Amino acid sequence: MEELKSNTTQAKGEYTCLYCGTHLDLDKLQTLPPCPNCGGGKFKKEE
Numbered sequence: 001m002e003e004l005k006s007n008t009t010q011a012k013g014e015y016t017c018l019y020c021g022t023h024l025d026l027d028k029l030q031t032l033p034p035c036p037n038c039g040g041g042k043f044k045k046e047e
């Protein structure tokens with residue numbers, strides 16, 4: 001599994017926080033923010 005860090009630019013898609021499971025949707029190519037729920041900085045991309 002590829003871990004994606006916040007504050008890196010990621011493609012449009014759905015991401016899941018590795019710490020708390022919060023889903024985050026990016027609707028365009030943009031910087032992945034820290035998790036809005038727990039502040040965590042690692043995500044995985046949903047396929």
Ligand SMILES: [Zn+2]
Binds near residue numbers: 017018035036037
């Ligand atoms: Zn989180």
